[in-house]
Amino acid sequence: MDIHHIRNIYCVGRNYGLHAAELGNSVPDEPMIFTKPTHALVVADGSPVVLPEDRGDVHYEAELVLHIGRDYTPGMTVDELVDVMSLGIDFTLRDVQNVIKSKGYPWLPAKGFLRSAVVTKPIAFPGLEAIKSLELSLKRNGQEVQRGSASQMIFSLQTLIDYIASHYGLGAGDLIYTGTPPGVAAVQDGDRYELLWDERVLGAFTAKLGD
Ligand code: ZN
Numbered sequence: 001m002d003i004h005h006i007r008n009i010y011c012v013g014r015n016y017g018l019h020a021a022e023l024g025n026s027v028p029d030e031p032m033i034f035t036k037p038t039h040a041l042v043v044a045d046g047s048p049v050v051l052p053e054d055r056g057d058v059h060y061e062a063e064l065v066l067h068i069g070r071d072y073t074p075g076m077t078v079d080e081l082v083d084v085m086s087l088g089i090d091f092t093l094r095d096v097q098n099v100i101k102s103k104g105y106p107w108l109p110a111k112g113f114l115r116s117a118v119v120t121k122p123i124a125f126p127g128l129e130a131i132k133s134l135e136l137s138l139k140r141n142g143q144e145v146q147r148g149s150a151s152q153m154i155f156s157l158q159t160l161i162d163y164i165a166s167h168y169g170l171g172a173g174d175l176i177y178t179g180t181p182p183g184v185a186a187v188q189d190g191d192r193y194e195l196l197w198d199e200r201v202l203g204a205f206t207a208k209l210g211d
Helices: 017-022 094-103 157-168
Strands: 009-013 032-036 041-043 049-051 062-068 082-090 117-119 136-140 143-148 175-177 192-197 200-209
Touching (some): 009 157, 032 157, 062 136, 062 143, 082 175, 082 192, 117 200
Parallel strands (some): 009 175, 041 117, 049 200
Antiparallel strands (some): 062 175, 136 143, 192 200
């Protein structure tokens, strides 16, 4: 997976009940999908990630990220479609998002800014059955702040894939950020983040506020 060859970046909002609740949001009755420009992508390779400093709070949202390895045709399973997975952070300008939501404006300014889509190096997708017993977690300055598993998702990975494919299209080179578990909070300048899968670090970086 080369980030320069990613085609579409789909993201899922409110896919864990406890995260929807922590932001005072209702649980959706169908998947809430939005996209980010591919220019938002940055790899968690240890180097600093520069984020906006003058647009209110930037929240981290750690997520399981699926990479689609082939073009979708109806009936295909997650295991057939997903070749590798990563962990990622869907950075969100929370104050901007709150204004946008109240006005009914599109989410792009809150979700699509430069470096808002962090991804770790990819690993082989373990399969839909195995993934249910594995957990992602996020450490901030050495302390765990988020933990979750695909088994806690409101919409299953298969439901997300079928929904996205039938509404927007899905093909080789697309990424899906599958939503965040509870524990989101505002980034502080100099925070060190580590993304862990099954207690193993897949990627790390330092956040720098200063764009
Ligand atoms: Zn998210």
